[in-house]
Amino acid sequence: xxxxxxxxxxxxxxxxxxxxxxxxxxxxxxxxxxxxxxxxxxxxxxxxxxxxxxxxxxxxxxxxxxxxxxxxxxxxxxxxxxxxxxxxxxxxxxxxxxxxxxxxxxxxxxxxxxxxxxxxxxxxxxxxxxxxxxxxxxxxxxxxxxxxxxxxxxxxxxxxxxxxxxxxxxxxxxxxxxxxxxxxxxxxxxxxxxxxxxxxxxxxxxxxxxxxxxxxxxxxxxxxxxxxxxxxxxxxxxxxxxxxxxxxxxxxxxxxxxxxxxxxxxxxxxxxxxxxxxxxxxxxxxxxxxxxxxxxxxxxxxxxxxxxxxxxxxxxxxxxxxxxxxxxxxxxxxxxxxxxxxxxxxxxxxxxxxxxxxxxxxxxxxxxxxxxxxxxxxxxxxxxxxxxxxxxxxxxxxxxxxxxxxxxxxxxxxxxxxxxxxxxxxxxxxxx
Amino acid sequence: xxxxxxxxxxxxxxxxxxxxxxxxxxxxxxxxxxxxxxxxxxxxxxxxxxxxxxxxxxxxxxxxxxxxxxxxxxxxxxxxxxxxxxxxxxxxxxxxxxxxxxxxxxxxxxxxxxxxxxxxxxxxxxxxxxxxxxxxxxxxxxxxxxxxxxxxxxxxxxxxxxxxxxxxxxxxxxxxxxxxxxxxxxxxxxxxxxxxxxxxxxxxxxxxxxxxxxxxxxxxxxxxxxxxxxxxxxxxxxxxxxxxxxxxxxxxxxxxxxxxxxxxxxxxxxxxxxxxxxxxxxxxxxxxxxxxxxxxxxxxxxxxxxxxxxxxxxxxxxxxxxxxxxx
Amino acid sequence: xxxxxxxxxxxxxxxxxxxxxxxxxxxxxxxxxxxxxxxxxxxxxxxxxxxxxxxxxxxxxxxxxxxxxxxxxxxxxxxxxxxxxxxxxxxxxxxxxxxxxxxxxxxxxxxxxxxxxxxxxxxxxxxxxxxxxxxxxxxxxxxxxxxxxxxxxxxxxxxxxxxxxxxxxxxxxxxxxxxx
Ligand code: NA
Ligand code: NA
Numbered sequence: 001x002x003x004x005x006x007x008x009x010x011x012x013x014x015x016x017x018x019x020x021x022x023x024x025x026x027x028x029x030x031x032x033x034x035x036x037x038x039x040x041x042x043x044x045x046x047x048x049x050x051x052x053x054x055x056x057x058x059x060x061x062x063x064x065x066x067x068x069x070x071x072x073x074x075x076x077x078x079x080x081x082x083x084x085x086x087x088x089x090x091x092x093x094x095x096x097x098x099x100x101x102x103x104x105x106x107x108x109x110x111x112x113x114x115x116x117x118x119x120x121x122x123x124x125x126x127x128x129x130x131x132x133x134x135x136x137x138x139x140x141x142x143x144x145x146x147x148x149x150x151x152x153x154x155x156x157x158x159x160x161x162x163x164x165x166x167x168x169x170x171x172x173x174x175x176x177x178x179x180x181x182x183x184x185x186x187x188x189x190x191x192x193x194x195x196x197x198x199x200x201x202x203x204x205x206x207x208x209x210x211x212x213x214x215x216x217x218x219x220x221x222x223x224x225x226x227x228x229x230x231x232x233x234x235x236x237x238x239x240x241x242x243x244x245x246x247x248x249x250x251x252x253x254x255x256x257x258x259x260x261x262x263x264x265x266x267x268x269x270x271x272x273x274x275x276x277x278x279x280x281x282x283x284x285x286x287x288x289x290x291x292x293x294x295x296x297x298x299x300x301x302x303x304x305x306x307x308x309x310x311x312x313x314x315x316x317x318x319x320x321x322x323x324x325x326x327x328x329x330x331x332x333x334x335x336x337x338x339x340x341x342x343x344x345x346x347x348x349x350x351x352x353x354x355x356x357x358x359x360x361x362x363x364x365x366x367x368x369x370x371x372x373x374x375x376x377x378x379x380x381x382x383x384x385x386x387x388x389x390x391x392x393x394x395x396x397x398x399x400x401x402x403x404x405x406x407x408x409x410x411x412x413x414x415x416x417x418x419x420x421x422x423x424x425x426x427x428x429x430x431x432x
Numbered sequence: 433x434x435x436x437x438x439x440x441x442x443x444x445x446x447x448x449x450x451x452x453x454x455x456x457x458x459x460x461x462x463x464x465x466x467x468x469x470x471x472x473x474x475x476x477x478x479x480x481x482x483x484x485x486x487x488x489x490x491x492x493x494x495x496x497x498x499x500x501x502x503x504x505x506x507x508x509x510x511x512x513x514x515x516x517x518x519x520x521x522x523x524x525x526x527x528x529x530x531x532x533x534x535x536x537x538x539x540x541x542x543x544x545x546x547x548x549x550x551x552x553x554x555x556x557x558x559x560x561x562x563x564x565x566x567x568x569x570x571x572x573x574x575x576x577x578x579x580x581x582x583x584x585x586x587x588x589x590x591x592x593x594x595x596x597x598x599x600x601x602x603x604x605x606x607x608x609x610x611x612x613x614x615x616x617x618x619x620x621x622x623x624x625x626x627x628x629x630x631x632x633x634x635x636x637x638x639x640x641x642x643x644x645x646x647x648x649x650x651x652x653x654x655x656x657x658x659x660x661x662x663x664x665x666x667x668x669x670x671x672x673x674x675x676x677x678x679x680x681x682x683x684x685x686x687x688x689x690x691x692x693x694x695x696x697x698x699x700x701x702x703x704x705x706x707x708x709x710x711x712x713x714x715x716x717x718x719x720x721x722x723x724x725x726x727x728x729x730x731x732x733x734x735x736x737x738x739x740x741x742x743x744x745x746x747x748x749x750x751x752x753x754x755x756x757x758x759x
Numbered sequence: 760x761x762x763x764x765x766x767x768x769x770x771x772x773x774x775x776x777x778x779x780x781x782x783x784x785x786x787x788x789x790x791x792x793x794x795x796x797x798x799x800x801x802x803x804x805x806x807x808x809x810x811x812x813x814x815x816x817x818x819x820x821x822x823x824x825x826x827x828x829x830x831x832x833x834x835x836x837x838x839x840x841x842x843x844x845x846x847x848x849x850x851x852x853x854x855x856x857x858x859x860x861x862x863x864x865x866x867x868x869x870x871x872x873x874x875x876x877x878x879x880x881x882x883x884x885x886x887x888x889x890x891x892x893x894x895x896x897x898x899x900x901x902x903x904x905x906x907x908x909x910x911x912x913x914x915x916x917x918x919x920x921x922x923x924x925x926x927x928x929x930x931x932x933x934x935x936x937x938x939x
Contacts, residue, residue: 021836165621171601239606243599282827503885
């Protein structure tokens with residue numbers, strides 16, 4: 001426990017001294033590992049191996065391909081049309097475009113199983129639009145970072161599959177169980193947007209008068225291409241034409257073809273879109289692989305087991321234990337990358353939860369929701385950093401400032417799912 | 433001395449509930465608690481496990497040879513279909529004996545100390561629709577993991593789709609694949625039974641896969657001689673047997689789980705078995721040629737393995753000496 | 760001696776960067792085409808592309824690594840800027856000097872170790888499952904690129920030092936809005 005705590009402190013100091021995140025986590029992980037094992041050779045090998053393996057991880061190929069799709073979608077003018085339509089309908093509501101962004105993130109989550117990819121893609125698609133409509137960077141970026149977390153709860157979801165395999169819980173039930181909490185998340189984030197603009201009206205502009213219906217429908221008519229792309233990807237996935245991982249490549253291809261048909265691409269523009277996507281990819285992978293090096297060290301330091309004995313040492317009711325575990329997840333979530341958090345902690349905690357007779361599907365959904373929170377909590381909030389990677393001109397502080405209401409919304413969601421287990425357990429029951 | 437065991441597979445996987453706890457108990461008893469094990473999850477991706485041991489990141493791990501094609505060719509010896517039923521326990525014993533006599537000298541495990549080898553249970557075919565014959569399989573998209581699996585699907589006119597076992601669930605639930613070649617254990621551990629209700633079986637399986645349990649050579653050398661001897665007495669063939677036994681237990685649980693879900697098991701008809709035998713008879717010969725440079729007596733090794741298999745099948749099971757620790 | 764805009768190292772750097780980035784971009788485009796072709800082949804003609812997964816893995820590694828030197832040189836790695844407002848401006852060059860030194864050492868250590876992994880992979884004969892591509896060459900490429908990136912960090916450090924000592928006017932090798 002001591003080693004882990006010291007490492008956390010050192011990491012925070014390095015991060016605040018502006019050492020790039022990738023190098024901060026990698027360095028602390030590396031030296032921490034050396035400190036624990038006394039074996040320099042092993043530490044080097046561990047870090048090098050993680051780097052080499054992570055950049056060849058097939059399931060991570062969704063990141064560049066979905067980011068490419070997002071860039072092409074913007075280039076093709078699809079996001080213009082969508083935001084013009086949503087502005088036509090909701091432009092007279094303060095915060096309407098941010099609400100539309102949350103809805104769009106929810107929609108994108110239905111085709112993408114990774115939160116990082118969701119945030120990266122939506123960052124490219126939605127950010128320029130929200131700026132155009134006079135939204136502050138803080139609200140705009142926070143809506144995207146938060147909306148991006150929906151990617152892991154709304155199926156398809158890499159995380160739920162991993163949880164299902166780790167705990168031998170039905171993945172089918174998990175997918176069904178995630179649906180209502182996912183929709184609830186969308187609603188609560190929308191409420192968070194409303195609350196933000198109520199507190200800071202200058203964050204979002206609004207038109208005085210609602211538009212006449214004729215104009216609204218005309219704007220709606222222009223989103224046809226976007227619908228085609230969405231239907232292509234989601235339809236292809238649910239008809240079994242391609243896997244969720246392949247959906248990224250197909251989506252990018254679809255966006256490419258639409259951009260080509262709309263005559264929005266020259267060779268020069270295409271190359272700049274591709275190179276820009278590659279740079280974003282590199283920045284994200286550098287962070288992901290060093291987060292894995294860091295968690296390798298934390299794992300070796302025995303933090304998961306220490307936490308387990310801590311929980312077991314408390315003499316609490318089953319609900320109390322569950323609350324403590326969720327609290328631990330939220331605290332760990334401040335420092336961890338989401339996938340390694342699941343991989344490190346679920347094997348440790350699920351036997352406790354199962355031993356208490358609590359439902360493992362319910363627990364799984366709760367774990368995924370608190371993991372979602374980890375994506376946007378400082379100092380290590382992966383979705384926030386993804387947006388930093390995609391939008392170099394928006395500062396971390398700006399994003400974290402806007403994100404507080406969304407974190408609050410997530411806490412409300414955890415409370416609701418805890419108090420009403422039916423939110424998760426009802427759909428699996430009627431489906432199967 | 434605490435040996436760090438890097439493990440993978442879920443916490444419910446038999447390697448973690450049966451093999452490591454049992455072997456740990458054996459080692460502690462044999463060395464009067466001078467040596468013990470510490471099992472650590474998630475030290476690296478499964479494919480990197482051998483590197484972790486070579487570099488001393490971990491002391492011990494288990495490794496699937498299929499992760500390193502090119503590095504491991506001679507280890508394919510126990511993977512071909514046999515058309516007769518035999519347990520993974522017997523296969524692992526026979527495989528270990530063949531390793532000591534023939535495969536060890538090939539030196540494919542450079543950089544590590546091999547302390548046991550193992551073979552998993554029969555690899556069968558799971559399907560989303562009712563598939564009962566080889567004819568039904570034609571043109572279907574079936575998950576393969578390369579190696580012998582791919583060669584068999586090619587011969588059968590089946591479209592082999594290479595995806596990882598952890599992706600089988602998602603690919604199978606929407607129909608990207610019509611079926612999958614996996615071990616029976618996967619029915620439960622990878623939740624395959626939920627999406628593929630039919631299992632087509634062949635006695636002995638369409639394929640087997642080979643594994644090893646390995647130790648860092650420096651760690652091994654650093655142990656005092658009496659501890660090395662003590663560990664050897666509970667490793668090698670005995671550990672191989674334990675590994676195989678675990679695979680048998682896991683398969684059995686997979687089958688039970690699938691039956692609870694109401695799934696069906698269909699055995700390939702006698703004619704189909706004959707046809708498959710005809711189609712696949714050159715597989716092992718191709719392998720013999722392929723490894724002839726590394727292993728000139730491959731043919732003899734294969735023969736020895738089959739004889740050893742028959743002998744090992746007569747031995748009493750290791751079951752009474754094992755323990756199981758649920759997470 | 761101060762290099763001017765048209766000096767040959769600047770030109771060579773420009774060309775190299777352009778070439779690496781273009782190659783990464785083309786690889787990314789090929790990844791997209793490959794997935795599409797694989798899906799179409801499998802669904803329409805029952806003929807998936809042999810080795811599409813392993814090709815995707817290799818291309819993914821290339822996209823990430825080929826762009827790494829550029830991102831490092833432009834100091835575009837994701838960093839937390841929460842305290843930027845509080846940091847004394849006159850000290851920025853020291854901070855960047857130290858940061859780049861740390862990155863340089865880290866990258867050189869990694870480069871050496873990755874090179875070692877590459878050599879071992881080649882000596883083991885590691886190859887991909889379906890296409891039998893020797894993966895060791897890809898890993899050597901990673902090692903070389905990590906070393907190049909480390910060298911770039913060293914150059915950055917030196918140029919921050921020269922700037923800090925008042926020998927060079929420009930703040931970094933590039934006008935980097937992100938940092939200065
Ligand atoms: Na999703
Ligand atoms: Na966080």
